[in-house]
Amino acid sequence: LSAHEKRALAAACDWLVGFSQATSSVEEQVDRLFGIWACTSGLNCSRRQLARFRKQARRLPQFEWFRFGSDPLFVLAVYRAMISIGLRHASLSDLNVGYCSVLRDDETAASSLGVIVDLLRANGGDPCWPEHRSLCLPDLPAFVTGGRAEAIKVSRDIMMASSCGTREICAAKVVPALPGIAFSYARDWDIGCTCAVLRACAYLGCGGEPAARWATDWLLDQQQSDGRFDIAMPPADSKAGDSSSLDATIDVVWAIAELNHPGFLLKSLDARFPTR
Amino acid sequence: VSTFSSISSCWDAGFSWVVNHLESFLPADLNSPDQLKEITELSLFYAHVGLWIPAAEKATLAPLGAFLHSFLAKNMQLANQLRRFPSQCNPYLLTYLPLRIAGFRIPGFEEAIGVLNRAGYPEALETMPYRELELQYVAWKAGLRKTPASWGSAYRATVLGRTGSPVYFTLFDVYSVTHTLIYLTGFCGPATVPTGESRRAIAVVEALLVHYWRKPDWDVTAELLINLLALDRYDTQLFEGAVGAIMHAWREDGALPGPHFRKESEADPEHLFRNCYHTTLVGLILCAGYLYRVRLRSDCFVSA
Numbered sequence: 001l002s003a004h005e006k007r008a009l010a011a012a013c014d015w016l017v018g019f020s021q022a023t024s025s026v027e028e029q030v031d032r033l034f035g036i037w038a039c040t041s042g043l044n045c046s047r048r049q050l051a052r053f054r055k056q057a058r059r060l061p062q063f064e065w066f067r068f069g070s071d072p073l074f075v076l077a078v079y080r081a082m083i084s085i086g087l088r089h090a091s092l093s094d095l096n097v098g099y100c101s102v103l104r105d106d107e108t109a110a111s112s113l114g115v116i117v118d119l120l121r122a123n124g125g126d127p128c129w130p131e132h133r134s135l136c137l138p139d140l141p142a143f144v145t146g147g148r149a150e151a152i153k154v155s156r157d158i159m160m161a162s163s164c165g166t167r168e169i170c171a172a173k174v175v176p177a178l179p180g181i182a183f184s185y186a187r188d189w190d191i192g193c194t195c196a197v198l199r200a201c202a203y204l205g206c207g208g209e210p211a212a213r214w215a216t217d218w219l220l221d222q223q224q225s226d227g228r229f230d231i232a233m234p235p236a237d238s239k240a241g242d243s244s245s246l247d248a249t250i251d252v253v254w255a256i257a258e259l260n261h262p263g264f265l266l267k268s269l270d271a272r273f274p275t276r
Numbered sequence: 277v278s279t280f281s282s283i284s285s286c287w288d289a290g291f292s293w294v295v296n297h298l299e300s301f302l303p304a305d306l307n308s309p310d311q312l313k314e315i316t317e318l319s320l321f322y323a324h325v326g327l328w329i330p331a332a333e334k335a336t337l338a339p340l341g342a343f344l345h346s347f348l349a350k351n352m353q354l355a356n357q358l359r360r361f362p363s364q365c366n367p368y369l370l371t372y373l374p375l376r377i378a379g380f381r382i383p384g385f386e387e388a389i390g391v392l393n394r395a396g397y398p399e400a401l402e403t404m405p406y407r408e409l410e411l412q413y414v415a416w417k418a419g420l421r422k423t424p425a426s427w428g429s430a431y432r433a434t435v436l437g438r439t440g441s442p443v444y445f446t447l448f449d450v451y452s453v454t455h456t457l458i459y460l461t462g463f464c465g466p467a468t469v470p471t472g473e474s475r476r477a478i479a480v481v482e483a484l485l486v487h488y489w490r491k492p493d494w495d496v497t498a499e500l501l502i503n504l505l506a507l508d509r510y511d512t513q514l515f516e517g518a519v520g521a522i523m524h525a526w527r528e529d530g531a532l533p534g535p536h537f538r539k540e541s542e543a544d545p546e547h548l549f550r551n552c553y554h555t556t557l558v559g560l561i562l563c564a565g566y567l568y569r570v571r572l573r574s575d576c577f578v579s580a
Binding site: 140141144145176177179180181183184186187209210211214215217218 | 441442443444445476479480482483485486487489490492512513514517520521
């Protein structure tokens with residue numbers, strides 16, 4: 001983690017901690033906690049950062065798990081983080097059980113949701129455990145010319161199949177272009193797509209390639225003085241006000257954390273920082 | 277094998293297209309240096325491709341040589357313009373010097389070059405660093421300079437020699453990168469490139485290649501692929517994939533569409549020529565360069 005990245009994560013964490021909860025939905029609060037956890041992990045889980053995360057996590061209200069309408073990855077990762085620091089949360093526990101029951105008999109769905117299945121298990125659940133993980137990647141030309149949606153889908157498929165880089169997968173067809181695609185979307189001023197592809201680079205071990213480093217440096221250039229990342233937003237993703245800043249800021253801190261600690265969502269604190 | 281044969285087919289089709297459009301390369305106003313762009317590019321193309329194609333196939337270039345020589349020898353107005361306006365010498369020199377590379381001499385231009393040299397041109401011009409490299413390279417190839425352009429001060433003054441991250445490069449900066457490499461490596465190499473500069477150049481060029489292939493912009497993509505040829509980086513999936521995409525985009529009539537070409541205007545010959553001639557010439561240089569490098573490599577294998 002470079003000094004610049006450390007400063008950027010610390011400032012982003014300050015902004016996320018100060019983000020108004022009064023008007024936030026449960027989903028937004030979970031997303032925000034996920035961002036704070038990414039900053040905490042990116043900053044090597046210092047005692048101060050952990051204390052901040054703990055304080056924020058304790059404020060997460062109870063909710064009806066089946067009404068939760070956001071990315072299951074974020075909420076399961078937040079639950080995983082809370083468990084790893086000794087916090088319990090009844091709604092998150094119910095949600096883990098509920099998602100396990102949904103996936104228990106659906107091997108097809110489970111085989112394409114590798115990291116979700118791993119998080120459910122890491123959180124004490126018992127989802128279906130598929131023998132094989134499905135991963136169908138396009139060939140190199142189709143990937144390069146497939147457009148933004150394809151780049152994001154491929155990156156997410158890589159994340160799912162590799163469980164955030166904690167399992168080996170064969171992605172040789174797209175690896176030669178992956179850092180260049182991250183770089184290319186940075187040139188197009190597209191934070192969301194750049195982050196998604198950079199995370200895929202981190203999972204496949206090519207996050208240190210020059211093109212990926214240039215894309216990462218560009219991300220850091222998008223930070224405002226208050227810590228949020230939102231100078232560049234793609235037209236398709238533009239929303240009004242702080243919500244768009246929240247999405248972009250979470251995207252960036254997650255990417256930076258993965259580039260430095262691939263798979264931090266799944267690894268236990270002790271495994272990642274044995275000397276703590 | 278498939279890349280080689282598809283490149284050979286595109287070369288044949290593209291070269292025929294150029295030969296069939298020679299008249300369109302001529303400037304409407306000989307007194308305007310701005311109108312020499314097309315004929316200058318044709319001349320540069322003719323001279324350099326002539327250095328790479330096998331002796332047995334050189335006769336195919338003869339119509340181009342005859343056309344260019346006839347145009348320059350007939351219109352002495354151009355040589356006179358060169359003498360009258362030394363500060364605007366670049367387009368005139370870059371049209372004539374490639375013919376000199378191919379072995380032609382036109383007395384009026386030779387005299388004009390003598391006048392320019394005595395007056396201290398082209399050294400007196402303040403030129404963009406990569407344009408300076410271009411003139412140094414062409415003058416060297418044409419026998420007017422003893423040494424080639426080097427990885428020295430002129431290179432260090434270019435965008436590639438000065439900057440770190442290419443993420444903010446404008447299209448103009450990218451042209452500077454491709455042209456800097458083209459003139460330091462003799463278009464498609466083989467060239468001796470300092471290791472550190474080679475590694476950095478490959479990283480910059482490959483990142484930009486993905487970007488311009490994605491857009492797509494076949495003009496810049498082809499120039500970047502020429503750079504990779506020269507940097508000996510053409511046995512990669514990325515190179516093969518991008519070359520394949522260019523060959524796929526090549527039109528059946530032999531033209532390679534430029535970034536501003538509109539399919540709905542293809543029936544307009546003026547639109548077709550203006551928006552395809554440059555990209556077609558660059559694509560043909562890529563084809564000729566690739567075939568040359570592959571032949572060179574197989575000759576090495578045979579002699580080994």
